[in-house]
Amino acid sequence: MLNRDAERERAVAEAKMWGENFRENRRQNGELERSEKEDSPRETVKMLNRDLDRERAVAEAKMWGENFLEKRPHNTHAAGFALATATWYGPPNGHGTDGGACGFGNVGNPPYKSLIAAGNQALYKNDKGCGQCYQVKCTSNPACSGNSLKIYITDECPSCNGEPIWFDLSGTAFGALAKSGQADALRNAGKIQISYQSLRC
Known part of the structure; x- marks a missing residue:
């Protein structure tokens, strides 16, 4: 379960980095339209909020799992x-x-x-x-x-x-x-x- 959580967090981080690099490359190439440039900060905030919610859910799941294992009888x-x-x-x-x-x-x-x-x-x-x-x-x-x-x-x-x-x-x-x-x-x-x-x- 913890390995799956780690892979999920790694995928989220890579997706964020890929998205930021993709946008930066488009911005440098002048491919972003004016309206997209104006909207991109709001979209970035939304994306980051979604990522934060996902990471928070993953952290809570990990904490729940660790507490369950700790409380489970060992004998x-x-x-x-x-x-x-x-x-x-x-x-x-x-x-x-x-x-x-x-x-x-x-x-x-x-x-x-x-x-x-x-x-x-x-x-x-x-x-x-x-x-x-x-x-x-x-x-x-x-x-x-x-x-x-x-x-x-x-x-x-x-x-x-x-x-x-x-x-x-x-x-x-x-x-x-x-x-x-x-x-x-x-x-x-x-x-x-x-x-x-x-x-x-």
């Missing part, structure tokens, strides 16, 4: 998704721990259905992250299905702050990221990289 893995670390805790087919730090009680029951996670501080947020939903999926292990799964933050993982974003999933949730029949193989990996994004519950 995106796919559209809307970012990278995180995932582990699991509790029984392999269980729901982590009942209640957890959020005090939700038996998270094996709806709406959680054991699809929960203990989050590091970036997710738990001093209990303000309790109940937040995330869409997670994994493709980093041969046993990963690549399918998306909705999970809930219901617990805190104080030992998970060694990574920027870390989901300590229930054994059930971790296994649900696997291909059919590969849940144990994925759990045996212990620690994997996943993709996640915030999701409305």
